């Protein structure tokens with residue numbers, strides 16, 4: 001099927017909790033091999049959208065296509081990622097986490113070691129997670145999510161709480177992923193961070209996509225923050 005080079009298409013997605021309509025006809029298109037940023041203020045619906053993409057929640061309506069195929073058990077097997085830092089076992093080492101997850105995923109055990117090294121945890125492989133910094137925990141979690149080499153990696157605010165060194169390390173790691181055939185969808189509140197890392201963005205406000213395109217297009221007279229706040233304000237006054 002010709003998917004127009006889109007790795008992911010979300011079409012008119014709706015989600016509602018009780019009377020609260022959280023996602024309203026959300027449509028985004030993520031191109032193959034790009035790093036796509038999902039921007040939005042608190043409560044905009046970013047995590048909800050990501051949970052749906054990861055198969056953790058079912059939407060009320062709408063379509064999700066991965067490489068042109070409707071979301072199914074098969075397509076979900078090609079998606080990896082996490083919403084919020086996942087639970088790691090404090091008393092297990094990085095290597096023990098990988099041993100468990102390679103078994104669960106049915107992937108070769110060596111891949112766990114490869115991921116630990118790639119994500120800068122080779123020296124810490126036999127250290128218990130309770131001694132890991134937040135940045136190390138994030139890198140372990142992403143390494144686990146990458147074990148089965150997903151086509152699409154979904155990451156909810158992976159630089160949240162990291163110090164500048166940790167942010168840079170995370171940015172470099174994420175930037176390298178498309179070269180290996182993984183398309184990335186990443187959410188963040190951090191506009192400069194997103195501007196540095198992403199090819200295109202979608203801005204979610206009040207449950208609607210109010211902008212999709214290059215990061216620079218969010219800006220108002222060259223000011224990214226001002227442009228973002230204007231988009232968010234405009235969404236509030238729109239019914």
Ligand SMILES: Nc1ncnc2c1ncn2[C@@H]1O[C@H](COP(=O)(O)OP(=O)(O)OP(=O)(O)O)[C@@H](O)[C@H]1O
Nearest residue numbers: 017020022040041042043044045046047048049189
């Ligand atoms: N399971 C749920 N039941 C009821 N309401 C929910 C549920 N999950 C999310 N919501 C509501 O949906 C709205 C969007 O939440 P969501 O977590 O998707 O936003 P977000 O953009 O990720 O916000 P943040 O940036 O603060 O993480 C919020 O008002 C939230 O309270």
